[in-house]
Structures are given as structure tokens and as C-alpha cells.
Amino acid sequence: MKKLMIFLLLLLLSLLAYGACADEATGNITASVNVSGSFFLIVNSDSFDFASLMPGQTGEMSRTEGITVTGSSAGGDPWYLKVAVVSALSSGSDFIPNENFTWNGTSEGKGSWYGSVDRSFAGGSNTAYISSRDESASGAKVASKFNFRLTVPEDTKPGSYTTTVMFTLTE
Amino acid sequence: MKSPITIFQSPNNIKNSNHKYRFDHCCLVIGICLVIGAWSLVIPAFGLAINIDQPSIRITLKPGETKTGALTVLNIGSTNLKIKAYTEDWKYAPDGSKDFMKAGSSVYSCSNWISLEAQAFDLGPRDTKTVTYKITAPKNASGSHVSVIFFEAVVGTVEGIAVTGRIGSIMYQDTEGYIKKEAQIKSFTVTPSVEGQPVAFDVFLVNKGNSYVSTRPKLTIFKDDKEIMKKDMNPINMLPGDDAEGKVVLNSPMLKEGSYKAQIDISYEDKTLQSKSDFSIKKI
Numbered sequence: 001m002k003k004l005m006i007f008l009l010l011l012l013l014s015l016l017a018y019g020a021c022a023d024e025a026t027g028n029i030t031a032s033v034n035v036s037g038s039f040f041l042i043v044n045s046d047s048f049d050f051a052s053l054m055p056g057q058t059g060e061m062s063r064t065e066g067i068t069v070t071g072s073s074a075g076g077d078p079w080y081l082k083v084a085v086v087s088a089l090s091s092g093s094d095f096i097p098n099e100n101f102t103w104n105g106t107s108e109g110k111g112s113w114y115g116s117v118d119r120s121f122a123g124g125s126n127t128a129y130i131s132s133r134d135e136s137a138s139g140a141k142v143a144s145k146f147n148f149r150l151t152v153p154e155d156t157k158p159g160s161y162t163t164t165v166m167f168t169l170t171e
Numbered sequence: 172m173k174s175p176i177t178i179f180q181s182p183n184n185i186k187n188s189n190h191k192y193r194f195d196h197c198c199l200v201i202g203i204c205l206v207i208g209a210w211s212l213v214i215p216a217f218g219l220a221i222n223i224d225q226p227s228i229r230i231t232l233k234p235g236e237t238k239t240g241a242l243t244v245l246n247i248g249s250t251n252l253k254i255k256a257y258t259e260d261w262k263y264a265p266d267g268s269k270d271f272m273k274a275g276s277s278v279y280s281c282s283n284w285i286s287l288e289a290q291a292f293d294l295g296p297r298d299t300k301t302v303t304y305k306i307t308a309p310k311n312a313s314g315s316h317v318s319v320i321f322f323e324a325v326v327g328t329v330e331g332i333a334v335t336g337r338i339g340s341i342m343y344q345d346t347e348g349y350i351k352k353e354a355q356i357k358s359f360t361v362t363p364s365v366e367g368q369p370v371a372f373d374v375f376l377v378n379k380g381n382s383y384v385s386t387r388p389k390l391t392i393f394k395d396d397k398e399i400m401k402k403d404m405n406p407i408n409m410l411p412g413d414d415a416e417g418k419v420v421l422n423s424p425m426l427k428e429g430s431y432k433a434q435i436d437i438s439y440e441d442k443t444l445q446s447k448s449d450f451s452i453k454k455i
Contacts, residue, residue, distance in 0.1 A: 049331030
């Protein structure tokens with residue numbers, strides 16, 4: 001019993017000392033953090049190809065998993081993902097018209113996705129995705145998968161045809 | 172203390188400590204590979220990952236005035252990027268997105284008023300770069316002007332069809348003292364419907380001023396003069412002279428057979444425009 005009393009007394013003294021110590025140690029520390037705005041675009045590949053195609057043949061891209069493009073904004077306004085080709089597929093002076101080059105795909109987002117059916121690059125830049133109001137407000141990440149398809153016209157000359165596919169993200 | 176990965180041990184491995192060590196080691200290596208693999212799904216080993224701190228910039232200038240600002244670009248990927256920075260013009264597309272054009276090609280362009288301190292730079296993984304811009308309004312400036320500052324990953328040497336991306340900060344410029352914001356409702360219609368089918372509400376606006384206008388439409392539906400439904404619509408944005416459509420389709424069980432009144436309220440700046448339309452829902 002005596003030991004218990006001594007223990008409790010020591011415990012009480014310790015708590016008082018801790019309290020006093022805490023009082024003495026109280027002070028102000030100024031902390032600051034600079035949080036940057038978040039508006040980002042991720043594209044998971046820098047190239048793809050259709051391997052070899054014969055004139056008249058239609059081929060899918062060799063990369064079967066497609067190209068995944070992720071967009072996000074915490075700006076509060078809707079954001080838009082567009083896809084375009086910077087020029088027609090060309091090999092020297094020969095080219096394949098943009099209406100023969102198409103894309104489609106799927107999106108995980110809750111906004112408007114325009115790639116459920118094949119769309120060609122003939123009309124220039126295509127809107128692929130418009131974020132929903134919730135996604136714009138919350139800064140949610142939205143991943144969309146793009147597949148590309150090419151139909152080689154019958155009269156196409158042999159060659160290695162290339163171009164650049166450009167994804168554009170803006171509000 | 173047991174490692175979490177020991178749960179993968181087979182009974183044979185427990186009997187032999189050397190085998191156990193090898194198995195643990197193997198599991199550890201596999202675990203690390205899985206973590207790296209999972210991370211690589213988020214941040215591409217190839218391709219690009221760019222963040223900018225401001226999706227849009229709103230700036231007011233007096234005629235002849237110059238202002239400066241800055242945008243911070245961050246490479247959130249794991250590869251080195253070569254970035255080029257440049258301005259372009261834009262106009263609204265019918266779907267509300269923006270169609271981009273060569274700098275200086277639009278009547279409402281301020282692209283050529285902007286100079287960028289850095290037009291090409293390298294960004295290593297996790298590197299940031301602050302790009303300062305300077306914008307000067309001409310002495311005869313009036314109304315609103317727009318532009319976009321793009322940051323584009325420069326295509327390297329690749330086999331096949333190159334893929335790249337660009338991210339833009341949209342700039343809206345107003346000329347202080349020379350701004351007239353005026354939107355008008357051209358029409359507000361409700362497509363007649365039957366019970367259980369969607370009802371479409373369409374509003375067409377026109378920008379009669381010389382300034383960019385961003386409106387926030389609200390749709391309210393009344394039955395017997397009592398409000399039964401309210402819906403915030405997507406913003407309708409217009410450049411001077413633009414026509415724009417706002418549409419909402421409702422398929423609500425509250426819209427049963429009967430007569431209704433729809434009211435659209437378009438607010439922008441400190442003004443509100445209003446239009447009403449009667450409609451009815453018929454029984455199938």
C-alpha cells in the first residue's frame with residue numbers, strides 16, 4: 001500500500017512537472033507551405049505503329065493495350081482533352097489521307113466521351129473527352145484509352161509513312 | 172518478427188533454412204518488382220507527364236499597360252522532357268471546347284502581346300521551371316482578348332508514329348475602362364414530351380458586347396406555380412459576337428402528365444437574364 005502511495009505521488013509530480021515544462025515550452029512556430037495548382041496531362045507512350053500493311057488493308061495498332069491518356073484539373077472549370085494529327089501520314093511526297101486514319105477507345109471518366117465509335121482525323125482536331133462538373137470540382141484523375149486504326153488506300157505507294165499524334169489538354 | 176511476405180512460403184521451404192532464405196529473398200525481389208511495376212502503371216517510363224499550376228489566367232490591362240506573371244511547369248514523369256512554350260489563338264467550338272489557331276490569326280487575339288521569357292527548356296524527372304510572361308496592351312486596345320500559353324513535349328527520335336502532348340493555360344484579357352459585357356437570350360425552348368420520356372430544354376444566347384462572357388444558367392420547373400425542380404446547367408461561355416447553346420435533358424419521375432412552366436435564369440457579372448416557357452407532358 002505504501003509503495004502504491006509513493007508510486008501515485010511520483011506519477012502526480014511527474015504530470016505536474018510535465019505540465020509546467022509544457023507551459024514553458026509553449027511557443028509559436030510559423031509554418032507555411034506553397035501548394036501549386038494541379039492541372040496535368042499524362043500520356044503513357046511516345047509512339048506506336050501499324051507494322052506492315054498492304055494497299056487496301058485495314059490494320060489496328062500493334063500496341064494492343066492502346067495509348068492511355070490521363071487528365072486532371074483542380075481549377076473548377078470543365079477541362080477538354082483533344083486529339084489531332086499534326087499532318088497527314090506521309091512518306092516523302094506521298095501521303096495517306098486523314099479520313100483513313102481513325103481512333104476510338106474507352107474512358108473511365110464520368111464526363112462526355114466521344115470515342116465510343118470510330119472517328120477520323122479528317123475534320124482536324126477531335127474532342128475526345130469533356131470532364132463532368134464533379135470531376136472539375138474535385139480534381140479527379142480521368143484515364144482514357146485510345147486505339148488507332150488505319151485503312152491504306154489501294155493506290156498507296158510503298159514506303160514508311162509517319163506523322164505525330166498530338167493530345168491537347170486545356171480548360 | 173515475421174516478414175509479411177513469409178505468408179508465401181511453401182512447407183518444403185520451412186524445412187530448410189537456406190531454401191527459406193532464398194525463398195524470402197525471392198519474394199522480396201518479386202515484391203520490389205511488383206511495386207516498381209505498379210508505379211510504372213501510374214507514371215509512364217516513356218511518354219510524358221506534365222503539370223502546370225494555372226489552367227487559366229485572367230488579367231486586366233489599361234491601354235498601353237504592361238504586366239508580368241509566371242507559370243510553373245512540373246515534369247511529374249520519370250523521363251527527361253524537352254519542352255517548348257508558345258502562344259496560340261483560340262475560339263469556341265460548338266461543343267464548348269476550344270479550337271486552336273495560329274497566334275495572331277483571330278480578331279480577339281492577344282497572343283502577339285505576350286512574350287515568354289523561356290521558349291524552350293529541358294525538364295528532368297520531378298524538375299520544375301517557372302516561365303515568366305509579359306503582356307503589353309496596345310495604346311488603342313479595347314474590349315476582351317484571349318490567347319493560350321502552351322507547353323508541349325518535343326517529339327524525340329522514335330520508330331513509327333510519334334505521340335506527344337501539350338497542356339495550355341488559357342488567357343483572358345480585359346481592357347480596363349473599355350469593356351461592355353452584354354449577353355442576350357435569343358430563344359428558350361422545351362421539346363414536348365410524353366410521360367417517362369426525357370424532356371429537352373434548350374437556350375440560345377448571343378454575346379452583344381465586346382468582352383468575354385461566362386454565364387451560369389439555372390433551370391427551374393414549376394407546376395401550378397409551385398417550384399418542383401431546380402438544376403444548375405453547365406456554364407455557357409462566349410467571345411464577342413458568339414452564339415452559344417446550352418442544353419439540358421431531364422428524365423425525371425416528377426415530370427408526369429400535366430402542364431408545367433420552365434424558367435431559365437442566366438447570370439453573368441452582376442446581371443441576370445430570364446426567360447420562361449410553358450410545356451406539357453402527355454400520357455403515352
